Amino acid sequence: MSKLQAIRGTRDILPEESTDWQTVEETAREILQQAAYREIRTPIFEQTELFERGIGEATDVVGKEMYTFVDRGDRSITLRPEGTAGVVRSYIEHNLYAAGGVQRLWYLGPMFRYERPQAGRQRQFHQIGVEVLGTDDPRADAEVIAIATDIFKTLGLKNLHLAINSVGRGDDRETYRQALVEYFTPYKDDLDKDSQDRLTRNPLRILDSKDPKTGEIAKNAPSILDYLSDDSKRHFDRVCALLSQLGIAYELTPTLVRGLDYYTHTAFEIQSDDLGSQATVCGGGRYDGLVEQLGGKPTAAVGWAIGLERLIYLLQQLGKTSDRALDFYLVSRGDRAESTAVLLAQQLRRTGFSVEMDLSGSAFGKQFKRADRSGAAACLVLGDAEAEAGTVNLKWLKTGEQETWTRSDLLAKADELREKLR
Structure with a gap:
């Protein structure tokens, strides 16, 4: 009889490691509670349509990485690949907006993507995330970034930097999209295969390519910052000014677009200089159109997610593990x-x-x-x-x-x- 083992891309969190997980979770929970964020828990599987509509069918997540199956009721079901779409679905379904004002929510749990397993990245992975729904105020963007920064500092991390960009509104992106198509088309044969496919479907994602040759071509691509409307520029400038006021250093990164279609305006990543190529420990941004896209009323929103496997791997590499006395x-x-x-x-x-x-x-x-x-x-x-x-x-x-x-x-x-x- 063959020995039963955990499925590739999943792993057991053994007792000697679970203390590190508990420390991270308790640190985040305390900081989020101090900032008046309330926990929300959503199912780990949803209708496939939720992610197709919310994340975007042209994304790698939907096209290549989702765990999707047909259940006994002949429904297409998907294990959640990220947390935002499920939170927004719950926000709409349970009329959380009816209370008025801003909803500050946070979640914790497993996500699922069919990716190549490596240190700090698994096919079943865990995220802590926040979502602020009901405001387009740039102060919300600065607040969520400041909270993530506080979590990392409390855990003892130092060699972190914030990469930030604006992807504008839908009309800004459409104008920029056309500019990218015009720029990359003459180089089509030199792009990697995925980028050739993205050229017509999702050209912004070419900027995120890890292929070295494509990366060199992308260096001279037009910058989205040159295509922002006046309103988008004002929003982004205000976010950057607030970050400076908070003493949070940042780096303008015009090639930062994130991997999901629902982002608008602010997009950001917090990266570690101690993680090598897998540098991102937190990613997020604003998604003002997602609630309406999923059937709700127009609602501005911003949020982020922290990958716990990668964060805990980083803490262990730096010797910042914790023992429960x-x-x-x-x-x-x-x-x-x-x-x-x-x-x-x-x-x-x-x-x-x-x-x-x-x-x-x-x-x-x-x-x-x-x-x-x-x-x-x-x-x-x-x-x-x-x-x-x-x-x-x-x-x-x-x-x-x-x-x-x-x-x-x-x-x-x-x-x-x-x-x-x-």
């Missing part, structure tokens, strides 16, 4: 001691301590060795004699210092113990 490792030997240990462990946990109870039933010597390996601050020792006397022996594992406490004092003097544990 354990307060006590509880060892016991003897029938009465083992029963008392169960009660004591639960009492300490209810008091707010983290406790691991040894369940091996082996000799004290072996249990002490496991206590040393556990990373706990202290070892609690219970034998039948201590259980009968109502006491517990406490050994500080770094210093070897030992103390004897009554179990009632151990619980009553929790604050004193916490000071020592620090």
Whole structure:
């Protein structure tokens, strides 16, 4: 019988790594809550039409990367390749706009794309994302960028830079699209195969090509910044001014168009200089036409997504991993001691301590060795004699210092113990 393994492009997040995930998630959750963002949870699969209409049929995501199947009801279903379309569908379906004002939403969960697996990139991957719906104010653009920056700084990342561009409104892009077609057409035979196909379907995506020869040709392509309307220029200039006011450095990147069709105005990426070719850890922008495109009322919106696999890979490469501290490792030997240990462990946990109870039933010597390996601050020792006397022996594992406490004092003097544990 063959050995069962995880499917290519998926991976198990094992216990020794899950602490890093929890740290990232908790950091983001706290910062987002401070900024009045509320969590939304949407299904991991949707009607295929949602992504075809929302992302764009001419994109690589829809054309090459989606996991799509026909279910038993003969419906075309797709595992979500990104989070924005599902959030917008929910926003429309549940009339979230009816509350008035701005909706600040965030999400966390798995996404699915059929891509070549590599470090920090999987076919099942995870994203944290934000969506601000109901305002076209440039301050919203600056706010979401500032929040992403705060998350990365809190996690200890430093070598990051913000690449930013404006892709204008629909009419700006159409004019620019024609200019790109005129520019690239004489070079058609020199472009890579994907870019040749994009020339008629989605020429802006040629600017994002990773092919070196195409990249050289694209260097002299017209800049979209020269095709922006006055309104688009004012919006973009205001965003850049606000970023400067916030002390967030940025680099104007006219070739930055992002990979999805729904972007308008601001497009940006936060990139790490420590990640090599897979440099982007956060990408986003404004998508003022998407809500209407999916059947809702015209609604301006802006957001971003952070790829967690790539972010955590970066943290691990930089040695910024986190260990969840354990307060006590509880060892016991003897029938009465083992029963008392169960009660004591639960009492300490209810008091707010983290406790691991040894369940091996082996000799004290072996249990002490496991206590040393556990990373706990202290070892609690219970034998039948201590259980009968109502006491517990406490050994500080770094210093070897030992103390004897009554179990009632151990619980009553929790604050004193916490000071020592620090």
